[in-house]
Amino acid sequence: MGKTSAVIRLGYVHLRVTDLEDARNHYSNTLGMEVVHEEPGKLWLKCWDEWDHHSLVLEEGGVGLIKAGYKVEDTEALADFEHRSQQFGATTGRFSAGENHKVGDGVRITLPSEHTLELYTDMEFVGTDTGAINPEAWPRNARGVGTHWIDHALISVDDPPLIERFMTEVLDFQPAERAIESIEHPNLIGSWMSCGESPHDLAFIKGPNGKLHHFAYHLEDWGAILRAGDIFSMDDVPVDIGPTRHGITRGTTIYFFDPAGNRNEVFAGLGYRVHRDFPTINWTADQLAKGIFYHARELNEAFTSVFT
């Protein structure tokens, strides 16, 4: 039986982009996020359906993931995660309120896969565009795709079993679905891990350490995915694959790239809920293509090779 995790959700993604104005146009006009703060060479953005100050930080210079922030319940949980990370052998550090704009004190963990994870308890509350009192279903002024919120991230790691063990033993995540070599040889290739009831809050597949495969935005339904695809054509956004469905998580999806080449996803459909008694689903390597792209049942070359 899985343990309840004190990690609430993916709170922010901090990303490098080669050209900040191209990135502003993509994330703000095409995807519909709002720029809530800016400094020279940096932008902070928020989706209309998010309560906290921001969920994306863009930094000009290069490409790829700088760090990801996960919100946790309280300072006791923060200290506990820090202690358990150290016991596991991971490098940790503390950061102070304000070091990340509008974010409170927190713990920075360098995963054994070289990714930087930041745990924090507070970010300035600003509310969604529809608010918390008799809200309308959606804001009339939403731009472009109108992404609801940043939902999950998928990273690449050299040692999947080690990272699954870290996420399970230190942060109390549970694997909702896993990719393994075969039933007889269950060597782990990837894991889709949950801290709440969502099928995945952090996922990883075998690949180079420290890299990002994609981060994903939640959309309402399949119709919204199709409409997003239309907007990608209008705005000349390179589409990796989709619209289609994943076997893993049953989510509907489009993978596409931002103007720096970071992979994004729009993702809809809560295929199921991960209760604490949820048994892990396994996909064997010979069926993994179906697990990833349920209709095509073939992996495109870029899917397993393109990371930033």
Added chain:
Amino acid sequence: MLSRDGAADAVQDLTISPYDVHVEVRDGETLLRAIVRKGYKYRYGCRRGGCGFCKVHLVIGEVAYERPIDSRVLTDDERVSGICLSCRAVPLTDVVIELQEGDRLRGIPQSVNSAGPAARKEGKGDSDG
């Protein structure tokens, strides 16, 4: 940036060796965009300079980059040895490129793209993609 006057504005000829395939590259167009517009495919990923999957060998000619390139995606050593990031490279002269080892040029069959490769290859079933 390409100047609005002078040689950079001209259409450049791109040769993909050893296929003897010639592609006209329009003003400001990247190598990748020109090749795909012509109806060919080869190995590429994000098409925005982030992954380095579309690197090719620049055998002859000069290119400029339309956007800043992450030096971890295309290193200085690679530039010196003639590797170029085809999704961001805009030719300044006529160029000759070779695809990466293990990659091959694929054409889109039939008359879907009448200006494309199939129309130029008489009696040759080139639907291999």
